[in-house]
Amino acid sequence: MTRTPEVPLLEVVDLSKSYGAVVASDNLSFAVRPGEIHALIGPNGAGKTTAIGQISGEIRPSAGRVRFQGRDITRLPTHKRAQLGLKRSYQITSLFPEFTAEDNVALAVQAQQGHSFRFWTRARRDAALRAPATQVLERIGLADKAKLKVTELAHGEQRQLELAMALASEPSLLLLDEPMAGMGQSESRAMMDLLRPLKGQIGILLVEHDMDVVFALADRVSVLVKGALLMTGTPQQVRDDPEVRRAYLGDED
DSSP: OOOOOOOOSEEEEEEEEEETTEEEEEEEEEEEOTTOEEEEEOSTTSSHHHHHHHHHTSSOOSEEEEEETTEEOTTOOHHHHHHHTEEEEOSSOOOOTTSBHHHHHHHHHHHHTTOOGGGHHHHTTOHHHHHHHHHHHHHTTOGGGTTSBGGGSOHHHHHHHHHHHHHHTOOSEEEEESTTTTOOHHHHHHHHHHHGGGTTTSEEEEEOSOHHHHHHHOSEEEEEETTEEEEEEOHHHHHHOHHHIIIIIOOOO
């Protein structure tokens, strides 16, 4: 019996982006499988954030294709990609600081349901928004912080809240850009504990500079150097590859 090949959740095909003479993405091709955590790593200037921007729709590629669940989304705007289930978080927190944690997640639920933020005052009393917001906060361990304003949360808790907002939109794929940025060791461990159970449930494309985090979480890793793909493999294969060690991990042997 012939087995039908699995359709990648995300497929990047010959993606290129140039800014004048500067090549930020150089015929980049890789795929993210359904339910896997796929890390995108590389030295500073390797083109990781540019690649994420093209996948999310914020940067238009010079050439190449982006496919999501088998569909060509190369020309779709960001909000249309989000409606299909592709959600991005950022290196810098993008929360509503004067709202509570619960308010922020309820806003994400509201956006997923297609409602306008103009009706937010009324929506604050809408159980259809509050109930799922509470469930997501419980899922990521922030239920006891629900009534606190964002400004009252620690940095690590704010990053957890961003993850909660992304999960509230019920994504099929999360694009996480440096989710551990600015965190201490205990906060990073807490975030890892939140991400690990998502394996098999949703796909995650993870940009992260902390190699301990990458090797602990990722099912596969793609290595970028100067905008081009050096290799894709398991964490162990990446660890063992001499080209990767020379180009990124600092091994001169």
